[in-house]
Amino acid sequence: MTDVARAAGVSQSTVSRVFSLPDTVRADTRDRVLEAARRLEFTPNPAASALAQGRTGTLGLLVPNVVNPYYAEIIKVVQHRARTKNHTLVLADTGDDPEDGFALARTVARQTDGLLLAGPRMTDAMVGELARSGPVALIGADAPAADSVYAEPATGMRQVIRHLAALGHARIVYVDGTLTARDPASRQPVHDACEEFGVDLVEQLGPFDLTFDHGVAAADLLPTSGATAVIAHNEMVAHGVACGLARQGRSVPGDFSLVSVDDTFMARTIYPALTALHVPLDLMGARGVDLLLHRIEEPGGEVRHSPLPTSLVVRESTGRPGPVSGGV
Amino acid sequence: MTDVARAAGVSQSTVSRVFSLPDTVRADTRDRVLEAARRLEFTPNPAASALAQGRTGTLGLLVPNVVNPYYAEIIKVVQHRARTKNHTLVLADTGDDPEDGFALARTVARQTDGLLLAGPRMTDAMVGELARSGPVALIGADAPAADSVYAEPATGMRQVIRHLAALGHARIVYVDGTLTARDPASRQPVHDACEEFGVDLVEQLGPFDLTFDHGVAAADLLPTSGATAVIAHNEMVAHGVACGLARQGRSVPGDFSLVSVDDTFMARTIYPALTALHVPLDLMGARGVDLLLHRIEEPGGEVRHSPLPTSLVVRESTGRPGPVSGGV
DNA sequence: ATGAAAGCGCTAACAG
């Protein structure tokens, strides 16, 4: 930068201004500096500016599993949003362990301006501690201590159960996801919705890892349940359930109707295409970035929570209960 | 750090040593410092150390599409490997445009110690330019100017074609991927393998985007091709082809055998499970990180290329050609 | 083994 300054015949601070506050420099000086910088192939050193400013221009994103399309889509949206706001993304895959996630979060927090936690597995207390030591926003989850954006759980479940009830299903099974440190309350909406529409929630299977294989395992438990419809906590599980049933020689939606509680490219892509509760991941990701950036600007502001509406996308995996179902 | 030094009754440089070169400090002094640090909740500022050392402890990873399971798995492996080597990951999603990718790469390169390009869409010249200005390693691609790790294309294709030939397929179609700036030579292995096993390469459809939808589109072109088997350049395309055929009322492998040229969780997860050319993504990712780290240590070393063996995983999507096939 | 001191490259008052 000093070299550029000399080459352009200005002071080093002017060069700095050209790059960080271009408008505060007269146009012709700026051009001279830019020209010199180009000739010398100069670009500002981000580490130095990070140190001087106390800002890295970097956001941290933590997800439990990069390979899960749900998180992959969030990553994609977040990365793009961050980029349009001139930030880069530090990504970390935490796995399902709360402690690991917490430890990783602290590390990442140290080298970024703020933390985005997507589907965090940690407790509210952990989230609170992170939020106390730096800007934090939650994506797809809620906690009192941090800004958050998430899908409205109650209305989403209502949409699902209402759909199944309307088709004539009276007994359903809910295949739960990973039991994490945050989940205790997460099952309430299902119960409430079932009650509202007079549906019998036969059983909650699980917790299962949110994976295909565990969906297959869950499928084995279905035939004896007496249910005619299944709700899967996530797409990969739903998919596993579908395949598991197929291997038993049962069909979807002939023998069981199946609903997935998220909706990425997989839901419409597998066979049969899944009726799914669509969660607006693009909005969630973008909103998460905005919330975080806002908090970075105003660390003291009031905590904001942003529930987003879901929509039920009816595809091929749900139908009227078959004449023969339940039992074995 | 100064505070910790005072609290521990040592100089600030000793504190620094405790964190960066622990072995150069006597055990009891070290403990005293660590204790003081703990009490004051001190952690070293990465930005400052980055500036002083000229090292950020950060690796950049560029992928064309985060949502593609192929890249998602690479991201996951790379992140974990980087982490075990005490580096964090800056992730960027470039899309398919070479220029965008190149621009993003320059940005990311500036704030990391080195760049990992997975499935880069840019030209060898661009890769060369990046490699000249900083450490670069390629994952799943090859270029003279940079270290690289990739699947051996020739032997992989031989495995695929040989399998199809053995089943009795004499006419096949290859559904190509996105045409990028790097591709001109990528089709050679298919031709060679077809020749070797006396198979007729009826047509190369494409380029198609590497997406499900384009797979569906490709499927529409198959019935008139006279082929009995299809090779898809990637899993999502393969999946699209399978669904497209299903919509036409054709079956896999009954009417067409189908092989996918990569193999992530999707291949065994969809219906029918795909016969696929397995590429060792875990090795590729880890190797990529190692190559890059090595080059960061020794910027002058000789360029290393690391082809990895593939293996054909036979599942349900391939079989003998059906009695009625081709035509319409 | 530890301390003193000189930066790393940039930003940010503060003058002018």
Added chain:
DNA sequence: CTGTTAGCGCTTTCAT
């Protein structure tokens, strides 16, 4: 609008 002057918090010789 531009130059001067201090740092930002850590690493790293060079002494001791």
